[in-house]
Amino acid sequence: MKLYNFEEIIDRRGSGSIKTDVLPERFGRSDLLPMWVADMDFRTPDFILDAIHEVCDHGILGYTKCPDAYYASIAQWLQQQHRWEIQPEWLQFLPGVVKGIALCVSHFTQPGDKIIIQPPVYYPFRSVPEQLGRTIVNNPLQEVDGTYCMDLQHLRTVIDSNCKMLILCNPHNPVGITWEKETLQELAEICVENNILVISDEIHADLSLFGHKHIPFATVSDSAQANSITLMAPSKTFNMAGIVSSFCIIPNPALRKDFFHYLKATELDQMHIFAGITTVAAYRQGAAWLQQMLAYVEQNILFVQTYLQQHLPLVKAVIPQASFLIWLDCRKLGLSQKDLVALFIDKARLALNDGSTFGPGGEGFMRMNIGCPQAIVAKALEQLRNACI
Ligand SMILES: Cc1ncc(COP(=O)(O)O)c(C=O)c1O
Known part of the structure; x- marks a missing residue:
């Protein structure tokens, strides 16, 4: 069975990706680790890229x-x-x-x-x-x-x-x-x-x-x-x-x-x-790619959970039963929503989704996208930890 690589770090800045390229408009600064928009930073699988290449190689987009x-x-x-x-x-x-x-x-x-x-x-x-x-x-x-x-x-x-x-x-x-x-x-x-x-x-x-x-x-x-x-x-x-x-x-x-x-x-x-x-x-x-990708995402989720328990116990991950988004319960930090968002953006330099944008019940929460290489997740958690000290 082919093994896929989910550790590869692909720089999306300048590619037109919303996640990386609208940070100044959406967050007021560009030096943020982007963990918001719900797409993943893994390479789109080869069988999909191949299908596109085949059409392009034919030469007519009619x-x-x-x-x-x-x-x-x-x-x-x-x-x-x-x-x-x-x-x-x-x-x-x-x-x-x-x-x-x-x-x-x-x-x-x-x-x-x-x-x-x-x-x-x-x-x-x-x-x-x-x-x-x-x-x-x-x-x-x-x-x-x-x-x-x-x-x-x-x-x-x-x-x-x-x-x-x-x-x-x-x-x-x-x-x-x-x-x-x-x-x-x-x-x-x-x-x-x-x-x-x-x-x-x-x-x-x-x-x-x-x-x-x-x-x-x-x-x-x-x-x-x-x-x-x-x-x-x-x-x-x-x-x-x-x-x-x-x-x-x-x-x-x-x-x-x-x-x-x-x-x-x-x-x-x-x-x-x-x-x-x-x-x-x-x-x-796509079945094999999906299975491997989900196994990788599960490891990322467990990594976040363990890291928070050890280093940032005031932030709690609601462990998802599906998908690559983690709902972070930050209420124990005791901050207003404005100050919580400012902590993530201006101190931790992280771009996450502000929980309050999801409506009632979202205050005190942030949504973190961990559909990315674990090295990025680790970097983000370090930045959050340093910001909370
Ligand atoms: C629940 C849900 N529906 C729809 C979408 C977006 O779907 P589309 O890009 O096909 O409009 C998202 C993307 O995050 C989503 O989470």
């Missing part, structure tokens, strides 16, 4: 059809990775998961309608609907013994007839939870009872860690299958976010007909030349 293997490769991946048997006709290409959320919000709700989210959560879940004139209803996650659960009792109390949609983050960014079947089943029942369509963002689905399993929302019950749109992508899994290739899965024929017609009418279902071929390459050839 209008290109969807590869024949596109739908079958996704269906096979979902079956192998998540034991989800889908019909290829349930699938449609989308130009990005956040754009998929925006399209669902625009198509299935009206300005003024209410959309439920469960903060702290990936900030576009709030910003996209709000900018489209929808009203956000918060059903905050409950913190229990250093981990998080959904507050389904509270959910029942905030629902009214104007709530039309719930955007689910499964697994949940930033707290890294892979939701359990019973939780998703109860959520599905509540949403069906109240005519609330579930948009399940499962972009982190392939990244389960430490023996946890991702459960696709649509698989937990008939109601979940009938009342959901699932959004997925190979982008986080294979570090190819710049390619912008994702897809939706809609088992319900009526919902599907309606939404796919909209995507076709607007030509948003048309993929660009690299999207299809890289997706097929990822799903056909």
